[in-house]
Amino acid sequence: MSAATLQQVTHLARIGLKGPNAAAWLRQQGIAVPERANSWCVTNEDEQNICVRLGSAEFFLEQTDGNVLRRLNAELATYLPGVYPVLREDCAVLLSGAGADEVLAQLCNVNFAALRTEAREAVMTLMIGVAVTVVPQGNAAHRRYRIWCDPSYGDYLWSSLQDVVQPDPVDTTRDLGGIR
């Protein structure tokens, strides 16, 4: 199997929100919002800073710098009409390398290899029995997948991925998830 690399990115900051006014509120905050459900867009130039639309009225944002999200979260905590905070303490993993598709093929029955990265789709599915959100990024030559799951399944998903990926994964966990 071609090489694949695993990286823990749980340390990235993220927030979630939902509700009938969630999209409009994000736009008011100057945040780019994907037009379609189950898709994502970048919130600045970097593909690490993204807004994922999980349904018609649910979003989550992930960024390397937590300052913006901290501010947004503080506002969300004030019970805005039609905008509801969603606590996102996900376990987050980055899977990359030429063997990434083969790793996913052993864990999930979604044909990730057939997804075009430029379509910027967000896939919500079950992976080895765990509900995950998967975002394919990069390009055809250098594909990577960002995977999120409930943190209580984090150890299980991580160790299962490790089990499939060889050689040893890279662990860059600095601290646990949530907003920093």
Add this chain to the structure above:
Amino acid sequence: MMYRLPPRNDEWIDRTQSIAFTFEGRHHEGFAGDTITSALAAAGVMILGRSFKYHRPRGILSFANHDVNGMFQIGGVPNIRGDVTALAAGMDVLAVNTIGGLSNDRARWMDRLGRFLPVGFYYKAFNSKRFFPRWERLIREMSGLGRIALDAPHVRTPKRYAFCDVLVIGGGSAGVSAANAAADTGAKVLLVDESARVASLDTRVEVLAGSYVAGVYADRWAAVIEPHRMTKVRAGAIVFATGAIEQPIPFHDNDLPGILIASAAQRLLRRHAVAVGSKVVVITSTLGGYEAAVELLDAGIDVTHVVDLNENPVGADLIAQRGVKSFAGIRSLAAEANSAGCVAAIRIGDRRIECDAVLMSGGWAAATQLLLHVGGKVTFDERTQMHLPSELPEGCFVAGRINGTFDDEKARIEGEVAGNTAAAFAANPASSRSGQPTGKPVGQMALNPIVLLPCDPRGKDFIDFDEDLQVKDIENAIQEGFDSIELLKRYTTVGMGPSQGKHSNLNAARILAHQRGLTLNDVGLTTARPMYHPVPMKHLAGRGFTPERATPIEQRHRGAGAVWMLAGNWRRPEYYARADESREQSIAREVAAVRNAVGLIDVGTLGKIEVYGPDAGLFLDRAYAGRYSDLKVGTTRYGLLLDEAGTIVDDGVIARLHEQCYYFTTTTGGSAGVYRELLRLNALWGLNCSLVNVTGHRAAFNLAGPRSRELLSAMTSVNLNEGAFPYLGVREGIVGGASARLLRVGFVGELGYEIHVPYSAAAHVWDLLLEYGRKFDLCLFGVEAQRVLRLEKGHFIIGQDTDGLTNPFDARAVWAIRMQKPFFVGQRSLRILGQRNPRQVLVGFEIAASVPALKECHLAIQDGEIAGRVTSVAYSTTLGKTIGLAMVQPALADVGTTLKFRVTDGSMVAATVCPTPFYDRDNQRQKQGVAA
């Protein structure tokens, strides 16, 4: 005797690479490209194993990847199919199903007991319960295949998913043509064939050689067994080019080594340059036998006779000029063995023909099993004497011999059509149609009806070589009334061996049709089910994935000596063990700590759900049995969730955080199901509210005990004074630097606080609680102590003290429902149930002494009849007596009634019904707290 021929064109072996191996301890050599069976054949080894029941010596039969006679044991791996497994250097090959080795099998006397072992003998002879275990052990010892090595190393076998536009099953002419045609359209094509080589394929076709499809399922899922993994293939369309399987001919001693199916001889010759003998007789009902004879003759092998069972031989002209004697319309046939037990002659009536190999060609069975798995239909075709596909499932296509097309060129054309059609279907399922096979059968093999010889009075005319079934077994079963194809299969076990009836089902059906005067269409075929070929268990098991959830405190629990228990898919500390304590002592210590000082338990496994929006209160009013729209912000209320039948399905605490925001808990096991059901109800009702499941994202601890307030107040910004934060209150604030929700609840019956914090902050808050708790003698407590504590308070646990029929009347939880509400789930049923007497009632009981023998689920007995059952029981060190809850008949529910429970050893234990709670009846400890 079989032997290796000089080099031949297109042979699969590499004569420059010798491979040494042993069989039954004897040294042999083969070539690279040999299978185990072909190497043994080339070495002149005629006897490969012993048969399943009679331990008769057996040689090559079909050499078609399902040859039950060529199964071997290599090391700890049993039942290796030698006809398809590549020979490897150093293999130590053993025959299966022998006691003491192949040549000296001590169980060979079983062959003489054949007449005492008629069909279904075990149904008739071993129906005594007393003796059955003995017979079972004996039968298992005497019959069967290889032996499992219990000390075999654990090997993890990956599974994976794969996707293609067109899956082609079979790499013959039709399959290769179909794959190439589909690839030409730009489709992504995967071809699977079990042979080591597949010829002439477009480079765009992905080939899985040495692999087979074990099953095909709905929506064109196929399980492909590769040597070292299983691949679950999702295909846009499937072309079944699975070919046809040549059938044996039943006659006396047709299983002697040296007697094999004609196409087996052809495969041995073409692929491995092995001649099956030096003096060959062919027995046939079809053209196939003649074609095999010609091929062997062309290879320089002496074919002396062709015996045709038909009056009008269809292939006589093929051998007319080759010096082969022929017989037609033969009705009496038997084989004779030499001193080694191998075939030495064929006897036709009084005539004896010496030979060292006999080829059988008893017609063909289309290999439709995989097609049938996925819902295809077949009809018996008189011209080809085969069951041919008559209806194809959507997206499925057939080509080649499976479709009755034996002519190579015509099969190629048919494959091309199937490949193109399949690719078009995969590209656009809506515009393509399938449902009918791609063409009428052409180049048919059989022109005469297949002839079955009459049952030989001496028997040993085998129908099923896997299960050692003879013609008389089938006929006897029919006479005994097992005269439908499915009954016949189950009674005789025909087709239930490793080859799954590939060479027995059709002949068995022919006998049934003949006996009952039916057509083969009337008789039908048995249901084909996966697996098509035997699949190693390791492939099915695959890599083990068992989802497990962990709270953020798991490592700390482990460090504290947690003894684990499973709760749903969570691992929870049952109790915290200490070296000098028994389990009971540890639990008692934890209970005492909560009652007398302060205890801490991780309750992060509870379901945690938020509901937001203007209709949040209304939604909860409709979903739960209580009323929540009138709940004041900053307070909590117990919530009971019912189903439409009024049955209790879950419970929890519902807290109002804001006019438009509620936060509530569910049971550990119920969280996913409750959330799913609430989502469904929300979609159904269309209310203006949204649900958020934060079960895994938020950790929760319960700090309980008389000193809990003191401890917590040292590390929180929340005012914990009684007036500011009363019992059943909820507050948001900072605990240990983390944003927290505090719920003042009393599940364990003491002053207590549930502390809910984000997952990422949980470990830090837990550590702080332990640090601050040192001076308060804080003690960790596990699930078992919590169960005792709540039992002392008489609280029931959903799923333990209730069952799938328990309603609030049974559980005496009417106080938790508000019938005057306009609507809630289960309300209508409760109105009806309220008019009736309860079927059962949950009561508390007590016993003055400790009664370790009394367990949950022990039955209450009244007048010799079952009158209830224990749902919870424990010895309370706090109260100094055994207490419990039991679901009993209403007549036994009055306080003071004596209940009699029957324990495991049959003795009776008396208990007295008493009021609950057992402890702190006016709930002062949890409401007010008491001085520690």
